[in-house]
Amino acid sequence: MEKYVLYFKEIDKTYLPFVGGKGANLGEMTKAGIPVPQGFCVTTLAYRKFIETSQEMDELFNRLDRVSPDSLEEIRELGQRIREHLQSISMPDDIQSAILQAWERTGKGKSYAVRSSATAEDLPTASFAGQQETYLNVRGKEQLLHAIQKCWASLFTDRAISYRAKNGFDHRSVFLSVVVQEMVFPEVSGIMFTADPISGNRKIISINASFGLGEALVSGLVSPDLYQVRSGEIIKKQISRKKIAIYPVPEGGTITKNIPAEKQEVQALSDQKILELAKIGQRIEEHYRSEQDIEWCLVDGKFYIVQSRPITSLYPVPHITDDKLHVFFSFGHQQMMTDAMKPLAISFWRTLMPFGKKGSVRSEGHALLEAGGRLFVDITELLCLKPVRKILPRVLSGIDELIASAISELIERGDIQCKPNKQVKRKVVRTVLPIAKNIIKNLFFRDPSQGLKYVNDFMQRSIKECESFVKGASGAERIKRIQESLGNLLLYSNYPLSNVLPYPLSGIVAWKLIERLSQKWLGDQQSVHLLNKLxxxxxxxxxxxxxLMIGDLADAARPYPQVIDYLQRAKDETFYEGLGRIQGGDAFRRKLVQFMDKYGMRCPGEIDVTNPRWREAPTLLVPSIMSHIRSVAPGEHREKFRRGEKEAEQAAKEILSRIGKTRGGYLKKKLMSRLITVFRNGMGMREHPKYIIVQHFDIYKQAILDEGRALVGKGILEHEQDVFYLSLEELLALEENRFSGNIRELVQSRKIKYEQYQKLTPPRVMTSEGEVITGRRRDIEAPEGALIGTPVSAGVVEGVARVVLRPEEAKLNPGEILVAPFTDPGWTPLFNSAKGLVMEVGGMMTHGAVVAREYGIPAVVGIDKATEIIKDGDYIRVDGTQGYVQILEDDEDA
Structure with missing residues (x-):
């Protein structure tokens, strides 16, 4: 394509490299019959030729490559220099000639809007909205040529440079087209979103409207009217006081005018026009097959669309196959790991989940659905059962207070209208009833001290059977066996996980009974304090x-400076080999081998089976070991655990003694003694079900990597870990030579998607309409400005905040408070070093809360954006009793 100018009617979406996102959209809409003011695009070829006339841009691009997105002053100086330089260069004659010819053909007596259109703009994954400049009411050839040149220079505004640097776009590979569009002079203009940008609801069209040009609205100078339309009906009208408007002036440019007082609160669009505009929005969305952010204007009673781009801020919605309203909650929040997961991990969990399957146990169920690289639990059919509506919010409150609140809100709203599915009801009863019976037996009849032995023996037999089953095959048969093993693991195998669940659940039920009965029989602050020690x-x-074993590793390294030095520079590939060459290395290695035998299959973010395990990347353990050495005395971790056992034992005696002195004390004491024993023994097994799953996952992973290596050997895959970007069914199709399409292209596209998904923040609860339900937190008395969360481990502590986003990067010092997005078992090594805990995710029964209580450190969880609001080094107070965090001052002044 060698043209410097293209008219809208010549352009469609395939022209994006030549006319940018905005230009391609305008051409696409013109061809689709959407009312668009006519115009043309100055192509990227013109921009590139213009840039090539500069003697300095190569060096300036080199400087841009080195600039950090956070170096604001450097960006400001460099951006200003580039813009001034580009505006000082003469535009080549042939480019000027092509532009002026198009201008004369379109109408040289008209006014134009001149807008920048970058090749990385208005894309589904990066909008770049507002990064470059727009010039309105441009008249005459001198103004036109000057505006175009200023648009080219605006590719290097401070915000555009920073945005590209932050999002990994090469400054040299982003080119600029310029849209020259006939100006229309509207009575009313504004923005329309074909999905509600606040709630995310895809069924609601949201319209902002104000008088005059839309620039007053876009630049924030005026509060527009807000109208919302759903299913052809106006469901909301919010009329604002519109004090000013921007209008064009005859000689070019614009002017800001005050709106007469009597017109300021007049509805900018009539109801009829609101519905007419909403229909145009639906047409545009249907054409692009994605939700759109649309700029529109009303001229002489007719609507014109001046721009449309994808709404990039919406979180993707799980795909469903019917038109009913579905409710989903985040599996990642429940599992304390909200990062995006690779396709193989998603496939594992969907195969593991026995509910919502229409085919064999080897198929992926529909109770877990993927969106944005995360899993969401579809609880719609469960919410059709009245008992579940009552029980589920209470159960979920132990996982995450805001999830429970959001589900309760949906139930109260009456949005879920459905009849109970008899098949689902039967499956729930068949699943829950045996577990409930076993919980009752554990509570009142079985010997609690034998539970741990039973569960450990069960675990060993289950792992051994899985290993034998999976390793006894190869190729397609091995993939089938992995699918079968996964599908049977929870309910149907010889060693179903459902046999283990009653033991930790007995501990949870016993605790609830302990809390209620102690409140009823004692009901004072002292009993609450004693319960915390239990x-x-x-x-x-x-x-x-x-x-504790991490603490043992730290103690094994302490006496040997060479070991400590080696750990900080060790590489995964030669980790063990290097230990053999230093003093103390063999002693440390023996401890490490013991640890890996038992826990080497674990790691941070372990629900994603593709994440490197400690056995595969032992250097991941080093920060925890070093933090332990810095902040915990030799043997202190074991001594602290023993002290905790004694404190719990003493607390139990005091509780029982106090209950024994109440009326009917003998029987009350006997019941409470039983419940405490069941709690202490059962709750200790809370982590076993996940531990068993992780061990099974490790067996499957090693087998799949074997298959990956074989596929690389056959030339089908490029790298063995490419299997992580495929589902189990796709792997099976590869093994059976029935996969259609280019497998390498598929893998590459999924790698790109995975990187994009990592930047998304998953909602806790959402509906199939895309509406995000945030939930409401309970009211508590807290100091002004405090961050409110859920109290999960009692006590108040002050200290320096250490913000840790990844445990492998942690550097905790004595007395510091761990501030993290979430924690799972892979984070546990840091708890020995932490004085307190703050998390963005979690509830009373999630991993971090349980471990914090065991370690006796105050903890508050469920504080959104805690790792952003609290800065590393801030001096903070954590109130784990009331449930809030205060930022007192930074570390330098503390």
């Missing part, structure tokens, strides 16, 4: 033992 140092908790 949670310390629970026996048999595999995650607590993991943390």
């Amino acid at each position: 949670k310390k140092s629970l026996p048999g908790n595999v995650t607590t033992e993991l943390g």
